[in-house]
Amino acid sequence: MYDLTGRKIDYLRLSVTDLCNYRCIYCMGPDGVCKRSHREILSIEELAEIGRAAVECGVEKIRLTGGEPLVRRGILDLCRMLRDLEGLEELTLTTNGAALPQMAASLKAAGVDRLNISLDTLNEDTFRAITRRGDLRQTLDGLAAAEAAGFTHTKINTVLIGGVNDIEIRTLAELTRDRDISLRFIELMPLGVCADWPRERFISADAVLKAMPELEPMGTDGVAELYRVPGWAGTVGLIRPMSHCFCERCNRIRVTADGRLKPCLHSDMEIPLRGLSGGALERAIREAASIKPESHHLGQRSSDSRRNMNEIGG
Ligand code: SAM
Numbered sequence: 026m027y028d029l030t031g032r033k034i035d036y037l038r039l040s041v042t043d044l045c046n047y048r049c050i051y052c053m054g055p056d057g058v059c060k061r062s063h064r065e066i067l068s069i070e071e072l073a074e075i076g077r078a079a080v081e082c083g084v085e086k087i088r089l090t091g092g093e094p095l096v097r098r099g100i101l102d103l104c105r106m107l108r109d110l111e112g113l114e115e116l117t118l119t120t121n122g123a124a125l126p127q128m129a130a131s132l133k134a135a136g137v138d139r140l141n142i143s144l145d146t147l148n149e150d151t152f153r154a155i156t157r158r159g160d161l162r163q164t165l166d167g168l169a170a171a172e173a174a175g176f177t178h179t180k181i182n183t184v185l186i187g188g189v190n191d192i193e194i195r196t197l198a199e200l201t202r203d204r205d206i207s208l209r210f211i212e213l214m215p216l217g218v219c220a221d222w223p224r225e226r227f228i229s230a231d232a233v234l235k236a237m238p239e240l241e242p243m244g245t246d247g248v249a250e251l252y253r254v255p256g257w258a259g260t261v262g263l264i265r266p267m268s269h270c271f272c273e274r275c276n277r278i279r280v281t282a283d284g285r286l287k288p289c290l291h292s293d294m295e296i297p298l299r300g301l302s303g304g305a306l307e308r309a310i311r312e313a314a315s316i317k318p319e320s321h322h323l324g325q326r327s328s329d330s331r332r333n334m335n336e337i338g339g
Pocket residue numbers: 045051052090091092093094119120121141142143182183184211212213214215216219334335338339
């Protein structure tokens with residue numbers, strides 16, 4: 026499946042819920058989300074049908090996200106249904122890691138190939154301040170549980186927030202010294218609740234290169250630029266949507282938990298998929314992917330998307 030600018034679209038981020046056990050300051054407000062009725066959120070069967078249709082259209086990789094996908098009832102059934110799809114090369118999931126101590130082995134058994142775990146700090150107080158309620162120990166135990174369950178090439182997502190966690194760049198990168206993981210520093214995007222945050226919070230990922238001049242470039246992995254400290258087991262990645270726009274390499278579409286396809290994270294364009302199935306659903310996905318906007322405009326203004334990240338699926 027190609028868009029009108031010739032980009033191959035083969036990656037779907039499927040949001041399975043907008044609910045979360047955390048309340049990260051850049052992702053949602055302190056009160057979380059207004060709980061919607063079950064009927065407003067896609068059922069497990071609807072999610073599986075969207076996954077099937079997307080794969081039929083040429084999607085090779087599906088990432089389950091949210092909200093927190095591990096709080097969604099039926100998540101393991103969904104993983105099994107998606108894993109059975111012929112043509113799906115990779116099934117991955119992004120999580121805050123809190124439920125991994127209980128769920129990592131079941132996710133592996135249900136066919137999840139790889140995990141992304143979000144971890145912005147190794148300081149307990151900062152962790153609680155960012156997540157408003159989380160416990161750092163749980164996420165670290167989650168990372169260990171993922172390793173014990175046999176997950177390899179796990180990615181850690183770290184959102185850089187100026188004045189909050191930028192002093193920890195080296196400490197966080199140290200996680201890659203002995204482990205085959207990729208820790209990716211992601212530039213904070215002005216979206217939803219953090220759209221109007223002060224400028225100083227939005228720092229360029231150049232800060233990582235300044236803090237660690239020994240990093241050696243190793244090429245790219247999707248939209249991430251990869252680096253390694255010579256001799257260390259893992260890699261450090263930079264994802265720089267703000268300072269180095271990578272839209273020309275963007276291969277993804279997103280579906281929100283209430284069933285709307287977003288061709289671009291930062292556009293308010295949404296195509297309703299609810300009620301469609303079979304060939305009609307496939308046609309809707311192809312048409313929506315074809316009109317993917319060429320680029321975001323974060324250099325000039327905040328995101329045009331009016332939703333918080335937990336509603337879109339990060
Ligand atoms: N709850 C899961 C988690 O935290 O990994 C999955 C959903 S979360 C919305 C997905 C990713 O989006 C997380 O890594 C989070 O840090 C990131 N994120 C949320 N808001 C963001 C923002 N404004 N800018 C950059 N990344 C953001």
